[in-house]
Amino acid sequence: MTSLAAPLRAALAAALLIAVPVACSSTTVADPGAGPTLSTCRDGAKNFDESDVDCGGACASCAVGKRCGGAQDCESLVCDAGVCAAAPSCSDHLKNGGESDVDCGGEACRACADGAACGAASDCFGGLCTFGKCASPTCADGKTNGGESDVDCGGPCPAKCALGLGCAHGADCATGFCLNSLCVAASCADRLKNEDETDVDCGGSCPKCPDGKACLAAPDCASGVCSGGACIAATCTDAAKNGGESDVDCGAVCPTKCATGKACALGGDCQSGACLNAKCVATSCSDGLRDGAESDVDCGGTGSCARCANGKKCLANADCTSALCNAGVCATPSCTDLLKDGTETDVDCGGSCATKCANGKKCLANGDCASAVCNATVCAAPSCNDLLKDGTETDVDCGGGCATKCAVGKACLVAADCATGSCQPFLHTCQ
Numbered sequence: 225m226t227s228l229a230a231p232l233r234a235a236l237a238a239a240l241l242i243a244v245p246v247a248c249s250s251t252t253v254a255d256p257g258a259g260p261t262l263s264t265c266r267d268g269a270k271n272f273d274e275s276d277v278d279c280g281g282a283c284a285s286c287a288v289g290k291r292c293g294g295a296q297d298c299e300s301l302v303c304d305a306g307v308c309a310a311a312p313s314c315s316d317h318l319k320n321g322g323e324s325d326v327d328c329g330g331e332a333c334r335a336c337a338d339g340a341a342c343g344a345a346s347d348c349f350g351g352l353c354t355f356g357k358c359a360s361p362t363c364a365d366g367k368t369n370g371g372e373s374d375v376d377c378g379g380p381c382p383a384k385c386a387l388g389l390g391c392a393h394g395a396d397c398a399t400g401f402c403l404n405s406l407c408v409a410a411s412c413a414d415r416l417k418n419e420d421e422t423d424v425d426c427g428g429s430c431p432k433c434p435d436g437k438a439c440l441a442a443p444d445c446a447s448g449v450c451s452g453g454a455c456i457a458a459t460c461t462d463a464a465k466n467g468g469e470s471d472v473d474c475g476a477v478c479p480t481k482c483a484t485g486k487a488c489a490l491g492g493d494c495q496s497g498a499c500l501n502a503k504c505v506a507t508s509c510s511d512g513l514r515d516g517a518e519s520d521v522d523c524g525g526t527g528s529c530a531r532c533a534n535g536k537k538c539l540a541n542a543d544c545t546s547a548l549c550n551a552g553v554c555a556t557p558s559c560t561d562l563l564k565d566g567t568e569t570d571v572d573c574g575g576s577c578a579t580k581c582a583n584g585k586k587c588l589a590n591g592d593c594a595s596a597v598c599n600a601t602v603c604a605a606p607s608c609n610d611l612l613k614d615g616t617e618t619d620v621d622c623g624g625g626c627a628t629k630c631a632v633g634k635a636c637l638v639a640a641d642c643a644t645g646s647c648q649p650f651l652h653t654c655q
Contacts, residue, residue: 290307324344352369401416439455448466449462460477460479470488484506489502537552574588575592583605584604623636
């Protein structure tokens with residue numbers, strides 16, 4: 225740093241030369257009472273008002289590392305603990321180097337305490353610079369400081385922040401809820417556990433919680449089962465009516481049927497097979513009523529009643545003595561009713577029907593198929609490599625129209641069916 229005192233020192237030295245005659249001899253000793261001269265400022269000794277040998281005081285400024293009595297003794301204008309320092313520092317007890325006050329503020333030094341000079345809020349420990357002085361933040365200074373989450377609210381301030389203002393957590397907000405650093409109103413979609421929710425956005429007055437979420441009671445859970453403070457999957461042994469059951473652990477999805485008097489949706493929910501006015505009731509197959517699981521009066525259904533005659537109502541083929549329920553009515557099977565019924569293997573073909581089933585239709589035996597080939601319960605065209613005796617073959621995949629001739633012992637009709645060219649006429653085997 226360039227010494228600002230150099231011109232003054234030079235002028236002082238010139239004045240001293242004019243006022244006090246100096247001998248040319250370097251051995252001349254100046255009058256101690258007459259002050260320093262040019263010769264004394266380079267005599268290799270610390271004398272007069274010099275702060276170090278031949279520097280400081282009225283002499284030239286001292287270099288870094290030399291002793292000093294004040295900043296004016298140093299070329300750097302920094303006298304730190306009696307020694308000339310290289311440059312301003314944050315511990316030289318001076319306001320220099322961009323500091324806003326002595327050894328504080330600016331970009332390099334620590335923040336200043338209350339009352340120290342400042343140029344910006346960043347100069348101050350409290351983060352508040354008012355009228356050029358550092359001051360402690362308050363909850364009424366119109367600034368976000370001192371740990372506040374928004375201007376004069378949240379954090380240490382008694383005032384809570386309004387909806388939409390900044391927050392660090394729910395306690396900063398008048399609403400009590402903070403989402404993405406903003407105060408928000410509580411809802412069942414705010415991704416927070418609040419209000420009467422038992423888990424995040426579920427339970428209480430919000431939608432029911434899925435399995436694994438926290439709960440206080442069964443109504444908090446989609447499964448209807450709250451066990452040990454958590455929602456768990458409904459079962460048919462949890463002593464609660466849930467999971468689609470018609471009553472507690474019975475009916476509907478449960479294998480156990482409900483006893484008489486228990487709730488039901490249909491007869492199949494009940495042990496008696498009869499559901500009347502949403503309650504399981506006792507029933508019989510001779511009460512002259514269509515009740516229980518009956519498909520018509522005293523017949524059909526899944527209970528023990530007899531099967532229904534033709535013309536009676538039905539729900540399935542099993543309800544009918546004819547084993548055919550057509551459009552909700554028991555009917556006699558036929559080979560033209562566009563249904564697979566009776567002994568048919570497919571719709572109106574196979575079985576006892578005169579019409580044989582086409583290729584691709586279902587079958588139980590070769591006789592069910594127009595092709596006379598039932599392969600894996602499906603009618604198929606005969607071939608000479610299907611491992612079946614079909615078509616015109618005299619034995620499996622040989623003879624007849626097949627190019628392959630039958631081996632000795634295989635069935636044949638004519639000599640041409642045999643690889644040997646000989647068909648035993650009475651046994652019809654190749655020989």
